Amino acid sequence: MSSAGAGFIHLSGRVRITIASKVTSPINHGLRILMRDLQTVLGELPELTELSDDNVDIVVRLASEEDVVPKHPEGFSFQFRENSLGTQLQIIGKDDLGLVYGILYFTERYLGIHPFWFWADQTVLHQERLTIPIEPYESSVSKVRFRGWFVNDEVCLIGWKDSYPPSREIWEHVFEALLRCRGNMVIPGTDLPKSGVHFDVAAEMGLWITHHHAEPLGAEMFLRAYPGKRASYQEAPELFEHLWSEAIEKQKDHKVLWVLSFRGQGDKPFWENDPSFDTPEKRGAMISKVIRRQYDLIGKSVKDPVYCVALYGEIAELYKGGFIDLPDDVIKVWADNGYGAMVSRRHGNLNLRVLALPERGDTGKHGIYYHVTFHDLQASNHLTMSSGSATFLKKEVEGAFAAGADDYLLLNCGNIRPHVYTLDILRTLWNEGTIEIDSHLEQFVRNYYEEGHVSLKELYRSYTKAAISYGPNPDDLAGDEYYHHPARRIMGHWLQGKGDETDERLIWATGEVSFAEQVRSFARRCEEGLAKWNNWVENCDKAIYILGENDKKKAIDQLRFHGALHRSGCEGFLWLCHSYAAYSKKQYPQAFVYASQSLWSYEEGLHVLRGSEQGKWEHFYRADWLTNIESTVRNVDTVRRFLRMQGDSPEFFLWYKEYLMPETEKHIYLENTHRNPLSDDELARRLKVYFEKSNQA
Structure with missing residues (x-):
């Protein structure tokens, strides 16, 4: 029901809505969300009616020739017209996705439902009526044409519910958040069973589908399709091309950003299994040949295809060396190093940090693949927020745009829930092209918390300042994996009796020093880090103490959770290093005590995970298989049992x-x-x- 007055529409009670266009699958999902949101806020389920436009409060429709609507793809507008009931709101979309964006912008602007309402546990307030100013609105074009998420390393989404692969319910929440960020493309999961609904739901909701660089064209992995065969394109091109043709046939009627690539099985250079490709010239020629063949196969079956090539790892190096030839209309996608810096990633101990952006004069379209979360068995953040500051992220992404890499932005979003603040920063960047850090943080905190805004803002600001700096570069900041993967390596090296040998797997963090000095190096960094994390968590507890119950729980889960994981991991690792030092001096009882203190500290990390699994989040972290705090606890327990034997x-x-x-x-x-x-x-x-x-x- 609507009423009008002095330049406003007032909506209350049972709102009447009509859809004056063909209801496609994306539009149907948009209507489902609109109906749910209006019922949540106004308390009554809207009436979706086929009445004429003159008898409804809101009209949802695609644009006609006469409409004032942005001409760019995915544009939308709000227009107002008089009818027998007063003034009516019309949500008008340039196309299906534009109409969905219009619906979601309506619920954000007038109902106060923000992009991460589900993932950040926003309290959506009941209202007696909505007040909508009679002011036409036209959407602006996003800075980046193709923008979306790679739902990668998504073990929490996998383990959250008993069903595998993840259910429709989970994917609808994932893709709704992406659409609310005005994202339009997705890689929906990592190597999930083909029986899953992830691709279907993404397509239903109007998203472009794209592919992992290790699965070009979205085709089945060669060794899965042909177990026991040698994965060599040179020897069996017809088998590879059969898989590519199958993938094209299956996806040709969907919106697809076709990823052209050629890597070896298991996401590694193909020449590791074919040593005859022993020069950059040979390797580049083969990759160029395969990509051109993939390009041609798609072009024969798909009208106006959109292509991209992931310049990731060795492919980027070969391209920069001039050894790879690509078709002109392919979007070249550059990757950060996993820690937010637009340089080549670290491989074991090798860290060349070659600039991963197009050089001046490199024509064509370019984009970036960017991590807000990462898993590399070294120092990455997986369970916790990015250790990179908002200022650092702004510099790197705006720098990529300035270099011309602004046609495509794919974010590794991980399990979403731990990363909402960073994802919101990138949402602003891919839409606006720039971000004002302070005003964005102010708005973010006000969107998701009812009070305590000043202290909460300071906690978000100071979080990254507490991170351990383990190297000379601004992105050499420890995430949660730093306290676990290196610690487990140290324990394995120790108990295997290799204490007189440098652990080569840790040189990236310590330099090439003795094993004892490697352990001392981690101890020094953890000691410095523990002091900072203790201080940060103490400030967090002070801020949380004065919050109301709703905000208190959110602040614990969205803020304190991260600091507590850092603090417990940092403390556990420090005690482990002390234990090894005592063991080296044959002080076995003392080493046993230190190992026990390490165990108790790491167990605190498990308590933090379990404490965040209440209500709808029950079991959310039970599949922590990557950082794997439980594995660290078991390893430390093995160490102290070993020490008691001494x-x-x-x-x-x-x-x-x-x-x-x-x-x-x-x-x-x-x-x-x-x-x-x-x-x-x-x-x-x-x-x-x-x-x-x-x-x-």
Whole structure:
């Protein structure tokens, strides 16, 4: 029901809506969201009616020739016209996706439902009526033509519910958030079973589908289709081309950004399995040949195809060296290093940091593949927010735009929930082309929190300042994986008896020094980091304490969660390093205590995960298989069991007798009355107290 007055429309109660266009699948999803949102805010389910335009409050339709609507693809406008009920709002889209954007912008602007309402647990307020100013609106064209997410390393989405692969319900929330960010393309998951609904739901909701660079054209992996065969295009081109043709036939009627590429099986250089390609010239020639063949196959079956090539890893190096020839109309996609810097990524200990952007004079279309989350078994952020500041992200992305890489922006969005602030920064950048950091943060905090805005803004600002800086570059900042993958490497190296050898897998972080010095290097960094994370979490707790219940829970999950994971991981790693140092001096009981303190600190990380799994988020982090805090806990437990073997075995009573038993008892006790050794935890706690008192003395 609507009413009007003094330049406003007022909507309340049961709003009547008509759709004056053919209801395609994307438009149907948009209407579903509009109906749900109006019911949530006004308390009544709207009436979707076929009444004439004169008898409804809102008309939703595609543009006609006479309409004032932006001419660019995906444009939309709000127009107003008088009818028998007063003034009517018309949401008009240039095309299906434009109409969906118009609907979602309506719910954001007038209902206050923000892009990450679901993922950030926004409290959507009930309103008695909506007040809409009678002011026509026309959307602006986004800075980036193709902009979207790669739902990658999505183990939390996979493990959240019992069904596998993830269900329609999960994907609808993922793609709704993307559409609310005005994204238009997606790689919906990583190597999920073909039986999943992820591709279907993405297409239904109007998104362009694109592909992982390791799965060109979205084709089935060669070794899955032909197990036991040698994956060599040179030897069996017809088998590869059969898979590509199948993929083209399956997708040709959808909106697809066709990814042309040629990498080896398992996302690695193809020549690792074919050493005859032993020069850049040979490698570049083969990649060029394959890409041209893929290009031609698509062109024969698809009208006006859109192509892109991922210049990732070795392909970027070959392209920059002039060894790869690409068709002129292919979008060349450059990748950051996983930590937000537009340079080549680190491979093990090799970190060339070659600029990963088009050079002046490199014609054609360009774009970027950018990480707000990453998994590299070194120092990346997976469970936690990016350690890169908003200012750093702005510099890198705006710099890419300035270099001409603004036709395409694919974001590695991970599991979405931990990364909403960073994703919101990139949403602004891909739409506006620039961002004003302070005003954006002000609006972000006001969108998702009802109070405490000043202190919450400062926590978001200061979060990245607490990150451990482990190298000379501005992006050498530790994410949550820093406390786990290197720690597990150290434990493995240690227990394998290799302490007299440098662990070559850690040189990227420590330099080429002895293993003992590698451990000390991590200890120094963790000691510095722990002080900063303790301070940040303390400030977080002070800010949270004065918030209301709704905001308190959100701040714990959206802010404190990240700092607590850093602090517990940092502390656990530090105690582990102390344990190794004591072990090296044959101080086995002390090493045992330090390993126990490491275990307890890492266990705190598990408590943080479990504490964030309430309500709709139950089990969200149970598939933490990448950072894998639980694995670290098990590894540290193995270490302390090993340490207890170094002096308390076989009776597991010797340390109790030496350090804890009263002197009056040591020489008169009867062994047959002391046959129940203390548990590892109890022994460690009591030894900890003993050593602390001894040190004080």
